[in-house]
Structure formats: C-alpha cells, structure tokens
Amino acid sequence: MTRIVGEVMTREVVEAYRGTPFKELVRLLDRHRISGLPVVDHDDKVVGVISGTDLIRRQATRATDGRARRFRLPWPGRSTRRADAVAGATTAAELMSSPAITVHPEQRVGDAARVMERHGVERLPVVDEEDRLIGIATRRDLLRVFLRTDDEIRRDVLDEVVGRGLGLAADSVAVSVRDGVVTLEGGPEQRVDAASAIWLTYRIDGVIGVVNRLNVRVEAGPFSPSKGPTGPGRENP
Incomplete structure (x- = not known):
C-alpha cells in the first residue's frame, strides 16, 4: 500500500x-x-x-x-x-x-x-x-x-510489485524483508524485469533498501530508471 x-x-x-x-x-x-x-x-x-x-x-x-x-x-x-x-x-x-x-x-x-x-x-x-x-x-x-512492520511491507511487495506491477504469480519471486530492507530473489527460469522490480519496490511505503538477487538477465522495462546500477547487491533509490 x-x-x-x-x-x-x-x-x-x-x-x-x-x-x-x-x-x-x-x-x-x-x-x-x-x-x-x-x-x-x-x-x-x-x-x-x-x-x-x-x-x-x-x-x-x-x-x-x-x-x-x-x-x-x-x-x-x-x-x-x-x-x-x-x-x-x-x-x-x-x-x-x-x-x-x-x-x-x-x-x-x-x-x-x-x-x-x-x-x-x-x-x-x-x-x-x-x-x-x-x-x-x-x-x-x-x-x-517507516514504522510499518516487515510483514506489511512484504505483503505489499508481493501484491503491488510482483503481482500488479510485473504481472507474475506470487511465487515467481521470493520476497523477504528485514528492518525495512527488501530482498528479491528469483531463478533463471523466470524472466523478470529486475530494474522495474527494484524501482517499484522502492515506491512501497516503509522500504529503506532493496537487495537484488534476481538471477536473471536485466531487461529494460517501462519503469526502469534512466541510469544507476541494477546488478546484484544493494541498490540505491
């Protein structure tokens, strides 16, 4: 939300x-x-x-x-x-x-x-x-x-980012949250627009950081930022 x-x-x-x-x-x-x-x-x-x-x-x-x-x-x-x-x-x-x-x-x-x-x-x-x-x-x-719980943030990422934003099934991307830092993980069999996933996740209230562990080729998408790192590791907003 x-x-x-x-x-x-x-x-x-x-x-x-x-x-x-x-x-x-x-x-x-x-x-x-x-x-x-x-x-x-x-x-x-x-x-x-x-x-x-x-x-x-x-x-x-x-x-x-x-x-x-x-x-x-x-x-x-x-x-x-x-x-x-x-x-x-x-x-x-x-x-x-x-x-x-x-x-x-x-x-x-x-x-x-x-x-x-x-x-x-x-x-x-x-x-x-x-x-x-x-x-x-x-x-x-x-x-x-930023007082929102990790569980609340995780539910929003699954719903608004994975489901609504990327149009994927809830189990397509593994989402975990600890102290407001979201970790996104996905296997090579699932094509995921990593740049869009990261950008959309940062728009969720309460998120203070995103760790990208999406083991897929990064694809440019409609929500991709114009510049900035998108490789594995913690991303900057």
Whole structure:
C-alpha cells in the first residue's frame, strides 16, 4: 500500500493571520510546542509560513542593526533597506516566508518528503483544490510510514510489485524483508524485469533498501530508471 499525505497529515492546525503580532506568534509556538505554523488569509488560503527561525532572525537582526547604527557600521552582505524591513517587522505578514510550499492530500508521502527535502522545510501546509488549508504534514508525520512492520511491507511487495506491477504469480519471486530492507530473489527460469522490480519496490511505503538477487538477465522495462546500477547487491533509490 502506498500512503498519501491525507492519511498521515495533522488535521488540527495551529494557524496565524497576516496581522498576528510578533509576541502572539511566539506564544502560539510555545503554547503548542511547535516549530512553525501556516499564515492564512480571511478565506483560509495559505499565504505564507512562520517558523521559529523567522522570529529568531528578526530579533537577531534588530540587535545587530542596533549595534551597526550605534557604531555606524555597514551591514555585511545586506542592504540597509532589507535590514530595516526585517528589524522593523512586527506582524506575521512581515515575518513570514512567502509564497508557502504546499502539498495536496492525494499526493504520495514519498513525493511530499522529496518536496520537503528539496526546499529545506520542516513542514508542509496541506491544501485543497482551492488552496484552502485543511491540514499540515511535518517531518514526523511523513516518517511514520517507516514504522510499518516487515510483514506489511512484504505483503505489499508481493501484491503491488510482483503481482500488479510485473504481472507474475506470487511465487515467481521470493520476497523477504528485514528492518525495512527488501530482498528479491528469483531463478533463471523466470524472466523478470529486475530494474522495474527494484524501482517499484522502492515506491512501497516503509522500504529503506532493496537487495537484488534476481538471477536473471536485466531487461529494460517501462519503469526502469534512466541510469544507476541494477546488478546484484544493494541498490540505491
């Protein structure tokens, strides 16, 4: 089973508005023990994201700006206009990172994780088709897929990879799983598209590695990656 964002996201979201003042933002983060929150407009559409880093940056900027002005020192690598804007920020609209990086509930957890990593963010607001906030996905939410048991992963590999993906009988490929690492084994009498088998297995939630012991000639298939090793031994995603 491949899980989607809507299945793991947190539905009760702590949010702020454009006009939420600095101190209230700090209170929200502290009271709910969170490191960030989305900023929405009057239609609940996400317009930005506030993190503890944003708030600390504002305070650090004010302190540094004050010393720079006192001693008439220039801002290294930063314009005076930008420094003034950050130091003088008092509301969520002035402090937030915008536009927000968002995801939709029907997206795969793996895809959301890649978006999170690509943009270097800790949380992703989840929005509906009209960009209204319906939840939030944090790193912790996405990591829950790796709590799946080895038996659950093995059943999915047999069903979705061997059966549905490759169109083979369940006993055509021997599948074993230990601590999330899947081992695929098959005899020379069975023609198996090894590259596709490996690629599809990595798409199963909870899989952290694949060991290829398919003793057959590797055939290029519709799911084959464009490059990368496909020989015996542990494969990279």
